[in-house]
Amino acid sequence: MSAAHRATGARLPGDARAALRHEYGTLGRLVPRVLAKCPPSSQIHYGxxxxxxxxxxxxxxxxxxxxASQAVSLFAGPGDSLAIGGACVLADQLARTSRVxxxxxxxxxxxxxxxxxxQRAARRAACWFVPESPxxxxxxxxxxxxxxLPGPHRLFGVSLTGRQGPPLRRFASSRLG
Incomplete structure (x- = not known):
């Protein structure tokens, strides 16, 4: 299970279990039962x-x-694809030039x-997934x-994820196979 919420302060909480209970304890319905089964803090990844x-x-x-250079955050989605694309562009540049x-x-x-x-699309998506205000x-x-509705769903998708970028081929001097 995973959850996301806005947090204040520069440090992670010392007790992740207590932090989750504080953040989500008032939600009602099934949440109190789920939190009661929450594992010990040492078994929770809180980042x-x-x-x-x-x-x-x-x-x-x-x-x-x-x-390390281009992290867009988990809210952007295609981090793996961007890393692979970046590696292809870098490899192409290394193959085309004599100086590193x-x-x-x-x-x-x-x-x-x-x-x-x-990154810009990820910041928009973060505001969507974790709203800042009521x-x-x-x-x-x-x-x-x-x-x-037919029209709005496309508009919302583009506003959250951004427009599709150019094909990787555009960045390469030779055909990528």
Whole structure:
């Protein structure tokens, strides 16, 4: 089972079980019974959802790859696909240039806009999944009710996930097989 909620403070709670009970204990229905069966704190993974926003992905011959450079958070969804795409773009750049430093710089120039768009979409999705205020919660509920209609469901999907990016082929000098 997993759950997500907004938390304040820079530190994780010392007792994850107590934090979950505090956060969800007033929800009623089945929640109190589920919380009563909650395992000990040592068996609970309680973490933060965050994005990496690095000003540059390389310095000299050292490079950040995958989530270290382009983490979009679990709210964005395609983190694995972005890591694979980023690796393909980097491999293409390394194959095309004689200097590693040039390849690393050449990798970031076309790929960063893709990541920035995905990170922006992830921030929108986080506000959707974990509303910041009662007003935002009411808006989400209304949007969910409208989502069954033909036009709005496509609009909501694009607003949460962003528009589909360009095919990976566009970033490569040769055909990716």
């Amino acid at each position: 933060r959802v965050a994005q990496a926003n690095q000003p540059c992905w390389s310095r000299g011959r050292a490079v950040l790859v995958g989530d 430093e040039d390849a690393l710089h050449g990798d970031e120039r076309p790929w960063r806009p893709v990541i920035v768009r995905r 007003r935002d919660l009411r808006v989400r509920r209304a949007a969910l009710q409208l989502s069954g």
